[in-house]
Amino acid sequence: MDLLTENVPLTVPTAKPGPMTEMEKFIFECYGYIVIENVLSQDEIEETLEAAKRLHAGKIQNKLHQIGRGFETEPALERLIDHPAIMPKVRELYNDRFVLQAAWCTVQPAHSQHVGWHQDGSSAYEFKDLGYPTPLLQLRVSYHLTDQSELYMGNMVMIPGSHKSRVMLPREVRKEIIPTPIAQPIVAKPGSVLMFHNGVFHSPMPNNKDFDRYNMHYIYSPPWLRRSDREATDPAFLERTTPLRRALMGDYDRPDIPFGGGYKLPPFEDED
Ligand SMILES: O=C(O)CCC(=O)C(=O)O
Incomplete structure (x- = not known):
């Protein structure tokens, strides 16, 4: 059976840039992901792609590769940390309490x-073992x-609703491109954004094209989750970036007891 043409639900759960509507929240709850269309302008797409290519220059081999913390050196990547089309949705899902846990630039040559089908998190202690339903700890944008x-x-490719499944995707199918008829490939234009819950099973499809x-x-997380693309943020970046981005880096004055005296919300424009 050709799972892709016969059975796969190709209508992706689309959303609009800006504040999260009640319907978008409902879809995110049900599916575990939404696709926000037309987030980046043509200029933003081009400058971000150029930055991504610079980051990977000379390092591309014939396999998926990811590089973290590119925002420290590439202004186009820094600007997306708090992009106005996306930030309201992240704020809504975390009630304003979050940091940038990592930023990975990936290339599939x-x-x-x-x-490789997986849920996001840490094999050191699976997020699913913290309770049911698996909590939102890494919101991937x-x-x-x-x-x-x-x-x-x-x-x-995503399996809708799998963040709420108590049953794991069987191991023997985790190398299959479409392991189940309910898997949904995300067909999306450049400049669109997939936002998903760490518990959703996902995998990249092969890239059969002539371009990378x-x-x-x-990746946005509660403020206390350990960062995964850096031990600490470059002090020069912290010095020159905006107060909001600095707060979203999660570098605290007293790393030994960062929350002992209470937690200060990031300085969003509408918070005083
Ligand atoms: O293909 C990608 O860019 C994402 C790979 C992935 O699933 C992951 O890093 O968890």
């Missing part, structure tokens, strides 16, 4: 694949920097 509007362009696929992932 032309004619390569890295199929993935900017599509290259075209993924057809299948086999390195698209992300780039995604830029920003």
